[in-house]
Amino acid sequence: MGVGGVTLAARGRVLQRTFSLYETHSLKDMEHYVNLVRNIVPAPSAKKHKGQDGRIGVVGGCQEYTGAPYFAAISALKVGADLVHVFCAREAAPVIKSYSPELIVHPILDSRDAAQEVEKWLPRLHSLVVGPGLGRDDLLLNSVGGILEVSKARGLPVVIDADGLWLVAQQPTLIQGYQKAVLTPNHIEFSRLWEAVIKGPMDTKDDSGCVLRLSQALGNVTVVRKGEQDLMSDGQQVLVCNQKGSSRRCGGQGDLLSGSLGVMAHWALLAGPERTDSISPLLVAAWGACTLTRECNQQAFQKHGRSTTTSDMITEVGAAFSKLFET
Numbered sequence: 001m002g003v004g005g006v007t008l009a010a011r012g013r014v015l016q017r018t019f020s021l022y023e024t025h026s027l028k029d030m031e032h033y034v035n036l037v038r039n040i041v042p043a044p045s046a047k048k049h050k051g052q053d054g055r056i057g058v059v060g061g062c063q064e065y066t067g068a069p070y071f072a073a074i075s076a077l078k079v080g081a082d083l084v085h086v087f088c089a090r091e092a093a094p095v096i097k098s099y100s101p102e103l104i105v106h107p108i109l110d111s112r113d114a115a116q117e118v119e120k121w122l123p124r125l126h127s128l129v130v131g132p133g134l135g136r137d138d139l140l141l142n143s144v145g146g147i148l149e150v151s152k153a154r155g156l157p158v159v160i161d162a163d164g165l166w167l168v169a170q171q172p173t174l175i176q177g178y179q180k181a182v183l184t185p186n187h188i189e190f191s192r193l194w195e196a197v198i199k200g201p202m203d204t205k206d207d208s209g210c211v212l213r214l215s216q217a218l219g220n221v222t223v224v225r226k227g228e229q230d231l232m233s234d235g236q237q238v239l240v241c242n243q244k245g246s247s248r249r250c251g252g253q254g255d256l257l258s259g260s261l262g263v264m265a266h267w268a269l270l271a272g273p274e275r276t277d278s279i280s281p282l283l284v285a286a287w288g289a290c291t292l293t294r295e296c297n298q299q300a301f302q303k304h305g306r307s308t309t310t311s312d313m314i315t316e317v318g319a320a321f322s323k324l325f326e327t
Ligand SMILES: NC(=O)C1=CN([C@@H]2O[C@H](COP(=O)(O)OP(=O)(O)OC[C@H]3O[C@@H](n4cnc5c(N)ncnc54)[C@H](OP(=O)(O)O)[C@@H]3O)[C@@H](O)[C@H]2O)[C@@H](O)CC1
Pocket: 064, 065, 066, 067, 068, 069, 131, 132, 133, 134, 135, 162, 163, 186, 187, 188, 189, 251, 252, 254, 255
């Protein structure tokens, strides 16, 4: 068990805190973060119209991968977004549509003017989730670079996952200093980003310190490092999520997380720091999405054991969300 030192800069004060790598937040911390997530969840109201609780875009889906963008998009809907658009390669579109009539699917990502095609939709969207099932084809990645540029120009929150992180590792300047970006790397993706941005050895005994450092090096972009416990930082603070999950590691759980975070990032930024006790709203959203994903995992595992799949976890989103975040 290692020991990690983390600097917390909160409300203008700089605190030095040292904790065991596998230490859990205290129950009081957990309750506090749960309450902060509750503060950002929009209240149900008969006065609202369709779209007000979230119009989210998912950029991903190619010939090989159709499950990942579907998981991200349907999770965003199940968490509470009103409309979700998927921007994918032509061949992936009929497949994704056939999984769900609830998704709006645009088969445009491999067209020559993909960035302009997506840009037309941006005024109607509240956030983008970029990367699930995108693949690593140069044409698609080039278009996604363009989509990131136009999204930044509009100040749109972007959650970047999977092959979107591959692109960022090739071109960190794409998101350098963009504080409405959240990166959600798994173990391998984190190492790749570290190599591209820090270019030095990683202190394997200080996971929290490494997340903090990567976020700072990217200009305070929020980084969520997924793993046995999830560690997330905005370059000032590190939050830990060790909500009980399960030992089941089927593919797609990260897609559930990034899709949920797409909605919660929008809610959090709308609520603002006054509703998140001056903790960065995106950090609160990230903690909420990680906690939700792990709770879905636990609930699905209780029912299905080793046969648990991401679809079983998605079935649990409603119950898990109510249990955690609805009063
Ligand atoms: N149903 C679908 O359509 C799904 C599609 N998906 C889509 O697939 C695309 C590629 O995403 P990715 O995550 O497989 O790519 P990448 O990071 O290169 O990993 C490659 C290799 O790294 C390793 N490895 C991974 N984790 C590790 C760990 N914790 N600790 C240690 N090693 C670890 C492991 O290799 P191993 O060493 O086991 O051979 C793994 O095979 C992307 O578009 C994504 O969205 C997924 O979303 C799933 C559902």
